[in-house]
Amino acid sequence: MESDDPRAALARLIALHGESYAALSQRLGRNPAYLQQYVTRGSPRALAERDRATLAAWFRVDEAVLGGPARAPLAVMVPRLDVAASAGPGGIVDGERALAGTVFDPALIRALGVDPGGLSLIRAQGESMMPTIADGDEIMVDTHDRRVTSRGRIFVIRLDGVLLVKRVARAGLGLAIRSDNPAYPPIEDETARRAELVGRVVWLGRALE
Secondary structure (H helix, E strand, C coil), X not given: CCCCCHHHHHHHHHHHHCCCHHHHHHHCCCCCCHHHHHHHHCCCCCCCHHHHHHHHHHXXXXXXXXXCCCCCCCCEXXXXXXXXXXXXXXXXXXXXXXXXXXXXCHHHHHHHCCCHHHEEEEEEECCCCCCCCCCCCEEEEECCCCCCCCXXXXXXXXXXXXXXXXXXXXXXXXXXXXXXXXXXXCECHHHHHCCEEEEEEEEEECCCC
């Protein structure tokens, strides 16, 4: 249950559970009119922290429902997709089957400045983005970020049904799509215009041998 008005939220909880304002107030060690006055008269302006915690535990709701701070998540689960984005010749992608996700510290997600709802993990294959991204690296893709700058950033793109990992920059009205490995030629002209941005690569994981 969520509400912008903690007084209305408390009133609904009391009614839903068939509780008494007076009995709940006395359970808090307050005078019998305490919660009734809080809900109907706005006095006190906010519940004391101890009272709020006790009521939240009693009704089994988050303290944020009663006007407290929202609890930060203990972990962020990022889904892993059963696809590979090629950093090489390219591989056809027929579907995106979700595998078990990976748990990340919320502090890392905040530091990356990304929305957890747009994140996916996929595997990179090939050597065209060496030394930045190696074959077998796990990359985190922010599908909510498709902003291309003139300086260029690394994106997963879809080109003719193939997922690729490339460095993409704004070039005039179009895109400049290149590999970090100079042995691989850039994608240019009409081919580049067919590219669809899937999302920006914001993190990678690599196993050390």
